[in-house]
Amino acid sequence: MEFRIRRRRFIQxxxxxxxxxVAHACSPSSPEAGESPSTSGEKPITMGFIYVGxxxxxxxxxxxxxxxxxxxxxxxxxxxxxxSVPETNEVQEVMRSxxxxxxxxxxxxxxxxxFDPHILKLAKEYxxxxxxxxxxxxxxxxxxxxxxxxxxxxxxxxxxxxxxxGLTTKTGKLGFIAAKPIxxxxxxxxxxxxxxxxxxxxxxxxxxxxxxxxxxxxxxxAANSMADQGVDVITCHVDSPKVVMETAEKRGIFCTGYHANxxxxxxxxxxxxxxxNWSGIYSSxxxxxxxxxxxxxxxxxxxxxxxxxxxxxxxxxxxSQVSDAAKKAADAAKEKFLAGTMVVYKGELKDNQGxxxxxxxxxxxxxxxxxxxxxxxxxxxxxxxxx
Amino acid sequence: xxxxxxxxxxxxxxILGGTLRGSVPFLFVSLGECLTEKSGKINLGLEGTLxxxxxxxxxxxxxxxxxxxxxxxxWIGVMASGLAGLCLGFIHAWLSQQRRVxxxxxxxxxxxxxxxxxxxxxxxxxxxxxxxxxTLDLGFWSTVPAVQSALKISPLFLFGMALAPVxxxxxxxxxxxxxxxxxxxxxxxxxxxGISIPKVRMISIMVGSLFAGIGxxxxxxxxxxxxxxxxxxxxxxxAVALVIFARWNPIQCLWASLFFGGAQxxxxxxxxxxxxxxxxxxxxxxxxxxxxxxxLTCSPRKTLTxxxxxxxxxx
Numbered sequence: 152m153e154f155r156i157r158r159r160r161f162i163q164x165x166x167x168x169x170x171x172x173v174a175h176a177c178s179p180s181s182p183e184a185g186e187s188p189s190t191s192g193e194k195p196i197t198m199g200f201i202y203v204g205x206x207x208x209x210x211x212x213x214x215x216x217x218x219x220x221x222x223x224x225x226x227x228x229x230x231x232x233x234x235s236v237p238e239t240n241e242v243q244e245v246m247r248s249x250x251x252x253x254x255x256x257x258x259x260x261x262x263x264x265x266f267d268p269h270i271l272k273l274a275k276e277y278x279x280x281x282x283x284x285x286x287x288x289x290x291x292x293x294x295x296x297x298x299x300x301x302x303x304x305x306x307x308x309x310x311x312x313x314x315x316x317g318l319t320t321k322t323g324k325l326g327f328i329a330a331k332p333i334x335x336x337x338x339x340x341x342x343x344x345x346x347x348x349x350x351x352x353x354x355x356x357x358x359x360x361x362x363x364x365x366x367x368x369x370x371x372x373a374a375n376s377m378a379d380q381g382v383d384v385i386t387c388h389v390d391s392p393k394v395v396m397e398t399a400e401k402r403g404i405f406c407t408g409y410h411a412n413x414x415x416x417x418x419x420x421x422x423x424x425x426x427x428n429w430s431g432i433y434s435s436x437x438x439x440x441x442x443x444x445x446x447x448x449x450x451x452x453x454x455x456x457x458x459x460x461x462x463x464x465x466x467x468x469x470x471s472q473v474s475d476a477a478k479k480a481a482d483a484a485k486e487k488f489l490a491g492t493m494v495v496y497k498g499e500l501k502d503n504q505g506x507x508x509x510x511x512x513x514x515x516x517x518x519x520x521x522x523x524x525x526x527x528x529x530x531x532x533x534x535x536x537x538x
Numbered sequence: 539x540x541x542x543x544x545x546x547x548x549x550x551x552x553i554l555g556g557t558l559r560g561s562v563p564f565l566f567v568s569l570g571e572c573l574t575e576k577s578g579k580i581n582l583g584l585e586g587t588l589x590x591x592x593x594x595x596x597x598x599x600x601x602x603x604x605x606x607x608x609x610x611x612x613w614i615g616v617m618a619s620g621l622a623g624l625c626l627g628f629i630h631a632w633l634s635q636q637r638r639v640x641x642x643x644x645x646x647x648x649x650x651x652x653x654x655x656x657x658x659x660x661x662x663x664x665x666x667x668x669x670x671x672x673t674l675d676l677g678f679w680s681t682v683p684a685v686q687s688a689l690k691i692s693p694l695f696l697f698g699m700a701l702a703p704v705x706x707x708x709x710x711x712x713x714x715x716x717x718x719x720x721x722x723x724x725x726x727x728x729x730x731x732g733i734s735i736p737k738v739r740m741i742s743i744m745v746g747s748l749f750a751g752i753g754x755x756x757x758x759x760x761x762x763x764x765x766x767x768x769x770x771x772x773x774x775x776x777a778v779a780l781v782i783f784a785r786w787n788p789i790q791c792l793w794a795s796l797f798f799g800g801a802q803x804x805x806x807x808x809x810x811x812x813x814x815x816x817x818x819x820x821x822x823x824x825x826x827x828x829x830x831x832x833x834l835t836c837s838p839r840k841t842l843t844x845x846x847x848x849x850x851x852x853x
Contacts, residue, residue: 376807
């Protein structure tokens with residue numbers, strides 16, 4: 152008898168948990184349809200955008216949502232989007248419903264973790280739909296033909312921000328709060344540090360890894376700890392830099408932004424920042440698709456990359472605390488990027504363990520695929536990539 | 539000069555600061571849950587209450603700053619968060635006292651409901667900046683900015699600190715405290731005394747939920763001081779587990795909250811001085827602690843000392 156009651160209670164509890172999980176998985180609202188400017192008789196191209204967080208987070212997702220807004224201004228484009236989709240099976244359901252219900256033929260699932268296995272699985276299921284992933288995970292020999300990847304060399308912006316930071320810091324210590332030690336993040340850390348050390352060779356960058364894209368308490372804690380340790384310029388690579396910027400401002404230290412313009416959050420300490428400029432990129436994809444080019448017929452390259460020169464990013468306007476010397480040095484670097492003559496990664500370059508990564512005389516241009524596999528931290532960074 | 543680099547002393551300052559800053563939500567949620575569980579009910583939904591509280595405090599503070607000024611608005615925000623907690627508490631109390639309704643299942647539903655409400659209504663408050671609660675600068679004696687910053691204490695924290703002994707006294711030495719304990723320990727005896735069990739539980743759950751809501755305002759109006767969907771990162775659930783750790787004793791809830799708040803700061807503080815071995819482990823410490831406590835305390839063979847006798851049983 153005793154056992155039966157327990158078992159029944161167990162089933163009750165278990166089913167409660169099950170229902171709860173299922174309900175949770177279905178809870179977010181259905182995709183919000185954007186304005187549908189299907190003017191002429193021509194069928195509009197439906198583009199679906201999926202973000203991992205809210206659309207106005209002052210960060211990664213806001214940058215993509217602004218890009219989507221830009222693309223939706225085109226008369227032949229109809230856009231749908233959904234925010235706050237976790238990197239789980241849920242994103243598959245969202246993609247499926249965009250394809251089946253909204254008729255999306257082009258999808259931009261923007262978060263890093265959407266790729267494997269979610270995009271890959273859906274791409275096999277829907278070979279006529281094109282999936283564009285923001286990041287560097289695509290491999291031509293392994294992945295389906297209707298999957299492509301796009302990403303910008305935003306580390307160019309971080310390099311310039313690093314120059315400004317290097318010429319602003321009084322303690323010689325910069326801080327970088329990062330979410331995960333993946334290549335794109337490491338590249339930003341390294342470029343930031345290289346930028347700073349190009350103008351002040353003894354500058355060090357203290358790295359703190361929070362472990363996840365959105366960890367407000369840990370990010371605030373990290374910013375506070377760094378301020379305690381004498382770091383006086385902070386930047387970050389997390390989904391929403393809002394907490395980091397506000398905490399830096401509260402502690403009276405400087406910060407440089409990332410993803411979007413955060414100068415409003417830190418009016419005193421905001422120096423500059425690396426911002427995405429996706430609307431041009433999304434619009435150019437739409438133009439290409441309208442002209443009949445696709446990933447499958449080879450009209451659109453599977454890997455699309457670009458930097459400052461190609462309009463993938465912009466640099467925030469300099470804050471009031473930036474000295475004229477810093478402005479001058481940063482502008483000079485920007486000119487070189489725009490002219491295509493700047494090489495960030497050139498020998499002899501050592502990692503922070505003292506190992507030579509790029510031998511003297513060699514250089515890795517921005518387009519070099521080696522740089523997308525980055526798993527090291529440059530000399531001058533205090534921190535490690537592993538556990 | 540001392541401000542330039544505090545080195546290993548800085549780690550302690552950072553953990554101290556983190557403890558004082560980060561323990562506010564733990565403290566309020568665990569005290570709220572303590573009261574609820576003393577009356578014999580479990581409210582797992584406090585995670586949702588925490589989020590709703592955080593959102594409503596932030597929203598109200600932001601919306602009222604124009605009318606009331608940025609000094610008063612956050613305090614109205616705190617009240618709003620308490621009110622939001624009270625409402626969610628009412629729903630939980632009403633549902634969980636229906637016949638053949640399991641309070642764990644209702645609690646899980648309330649987590650989803652509370653967070654859903656908060657995410658839905660909070661969408662437009664992610665970007666704006668709401669006026670924050672003032673802090674008491676107890677570090678004025680020090681010239682080291684790190685110490686000054688660590689000792690910027692929220693009045694909410696002091697309120698929570700005071701609440702713990704008051705609750706302890708309430709349970710031990712007041713008639714009402716006795717009634718709550720009787721309902722939680724031995725509902726039959728309480729019934730024989732002529733006490734309305736549903737009424738006592740209703741009040742306990744609602745007041746407990748009110749505390750949790752106020753804890754949420756600590757997240758959004760004090761530290762880290764923003765509204766975002768990931769603001770709580772499971773702190774509400776951890777605080778519920780923490781009550782077991784604290785053996786249903788409000789004073790021990792206080793210590794346990796400080797401990798958990800400090801554990802959160804450990805990972806970043808150690809990385810800031812260049813110790814990044816075992817980073818994942820340090821970051822996982824609060825969760826690990828919760829798990830360990832659950833394993834250690836949940837034995838099927840023995841009951842816990844201090845556990846209310848009728849906890850989680852069907853009425």
